[in-house]
Amino acid sequence: MSVVALFSLFALLLLIGAPIAIALGASTFLSLVIFTPISPIEISSMIFEKIDSYSLMAIPMFILAGSLLSKGSSARRIIDFAQSIVGHLPGGLPMAAIFASIIFAAVSGSSPATVVAIGSIMFGAIEQAGYPKRYAIGTVSTAGSLGILIPPSIVMIVYGVTAEESIGKLFMAGVIPGIMIGIFMMLVTYVGARRLGFTRTEPEAWGVRLKKMGEASWALMTIVIVIGGIYGGIFTPTEAAAVAAVWAFFVSMFIYRDIAWRNLYTIFLEAAKTSAMIMFIIANAMLFAHFLTLENVPQMITQALTDAHVGPMMFLLLVNILLFFAGDFMEPSAIIMIMVPLLLPVARSLGIDPIHFGIIMTINMELGMITPPVGLNLFVTSGITGVSLKDVIVYSLPWSMAILVGLLLVTYVPQISLWLPNLMYGG
Numbered sequence: 218m219s220v221v222a223l224f225s226l227f228a229l230l231l232l233i234g235a236p237i238a239i240a241l242g243a244s245t246f247l248s249l250v251i252f253t254p255i256s257p258i259e260i261s262s263m264i265f266e267k268i269d270s271y272s273l274m275a276i277p278m279f280i281l282a283g284s285l286l287s288k289g290s291s292a293r294r295i296i297d298f299a300q301s302i303v304g305h306l307p308g309g310l311p312m313a314a315i316f317a318s319i320i321f322a323a324v325s326g327s328s329p330a331t332v333v334a335i336g337s338i339m340f341g342a343i344e345q346a347g348y349p350k351r352y353a354i355g356t357v358s359t360a361g362s363l364g365i366l367i368p369p370s371i372v373m374i375v376y377g378v379t380a381e382e383s384i385g386k387l388f389m390a391g392v393i394p395g396i397m398i399g400i401f402m403m404l405v406t407y408v409g410a411r412r413l414g415f416t417r418t419e420p421e422a423w424g425v426r427l428k429k430m431g432e433a434s435w436a437l438m439t440i441v442i443v444i445g446g447i448y449g450g451i452f453t454p455t456e457a458a459a460v461a462a463v464w465a466f467f468v469s470m471f472i473y474r475d476i477a478w479r480n481l482y483t484i485f486l487e488a489a490k491t492s493a494m495i496m497f498i499i500a501n502a503m504l505f506a507h508f509l510t511l512e513n514v515p516q517m518i519t520q521a522l523t524d525a526h527v528g529p530m531m532f533l534l535l536v537n538i539l540l541f542f543a544g545d546f547m548e549p550s551a552i553i554m555i556m557v558p559l560l561l562p563v564a565r566s567l568g569i570d571p572i573h574f575g576i577i578m579t580i581n582m583e584l585g586m587i588t589p590p591v592g593l594n595l596f597v598t599s600g601i602t603g604v605s606l607k608d609v610i611v612y613s614l615p616w617s618m619a620i621l622v623g624l625l626l627v628t629y630v631p632q633i634s635l636w637l638p639n640l641m642y643g644g
Contacts (some may be wrong), residue, residue: 219252220512237548242501245508253511268500271455272378277492278458279369283330284488285465289475291436292334295320298433305420308410310346311356312403314339318360319399322367323440328586332361332597340602351612358598358609359616360402362583365549367395369443372582375499375550376575379557384454385447389638390572391579398623402616435468448641495550502554510558519563529567533628536560540578544585553578576634580624587613
């Protein structure tokens with residue numbers, strides 16, 4: 218009865234247009250007050266206890282680092298480098314947008330930031346080069362979603378905290394799937410461009426390529442600092458986030474000199490607002506998950522699936538379907554916080570590696586970023602380009618299919634995600 222009341226109230230609040238964080242918090246607060254002896258004062262204390270986590274401190278730092286780099290010329294330099302590598306191929310310019318998105322995702326850790334930084338430069342350039350509008354829209358709106366798969370990733374941090382798994386391992390586990398899906402997107406672009414009659418052009422000289430790589434190297438060093446520092450045992454993921462923020466500040470202010478001192482207030486304020494929004498969602502989602510745990514919902518789900526003799530392959534298929542629909546309506550951090558306590562115990566009982574399971578969930582969150590009605594990247598793309606949301610959805614479909622193929626491969630070939638963390642950490 219209590220769980221039915223919780224989900225009914227949660228659904229009702231969503232239907233009347235309440236923000237996801239409010240819907241989570243209000244439905245859980247009322248359910249706890251009505252169905253448990255926990256007092257309102259205890260509930261307020263629980264909210265603060267839930268987000269009192271050292272690992273969660275990495276989120277505002279990575280957001281700040283991404284904001285600093287996206288506001289300056291780092292994105293332009295990364296695009297120039299990407300274009301020098303693949304720009305001569307059929308579909309080279311939209312492929313360069315995908316390549317640049319992969320790199321910038323590894324720098325910023327944010328999907329919307331990647332869409333804004335790369336898309337604001339590349340949308341017009343792709344159209345001016347003679348490509349159909351769908352290429353400009355589809356490539357960047359979907360490739361930007363790699364920001365939550367390629368490390369550093371805020372979604373992976375949230376999963377690591379919720380599942381109590383190594384964030385460093387999760388970061389490493391996202392590298393190969395992220396690159397693989399990026400390559401799939403490039404193949405879709407290449408094949409489509411060949412059909413449209415685009416041909417190969419003369420590649421840039423290696424001297425020019427090296428020069429452009431050198432110009433982008435200060436921004437690219439963010440990746441080396443974060444991944445190398447974590448893997449080398451120099452600092453934790455949270456410390457890596459702080460170092461990344463300081464490095465991004467140093468590069469933007471003193472190396473590239475593309476951010477004025479007067480702009481810092483706006484940049485820091487935007488990063489603070491984004492961080493507060495995400496942390497508020499996380500706090501309420503954790504409270505929601507806590508209530509489900511009190512009511513033994515995870516145990517009931519595990520027992521039901523065990524009694525139904527559901528095997529690992531069928532379970533993962535059901536998880537993908539569930540997460541796909543959840544991603545259509547909810548924000549990734551909230552989905553992770555709610556679903557992990559429910560699904561991870563079942564996954565563990567079926568022998569599914571928690572790191573592998575985390576990557577499956579993250580790729581599903583990618584799809585959620587580009588599927589209606591709540592796909593954030595769709596709204597960001599529509600806002601930047603002025604194209605209707607309906608058209609953005611249609612234009613993104615071919616590249617969305619590339620992500621879906623990648624999801625199926627990662628789901629049923631665990632070593633795609635586990636090989637690198639096992640190599641680096643042992644396993």
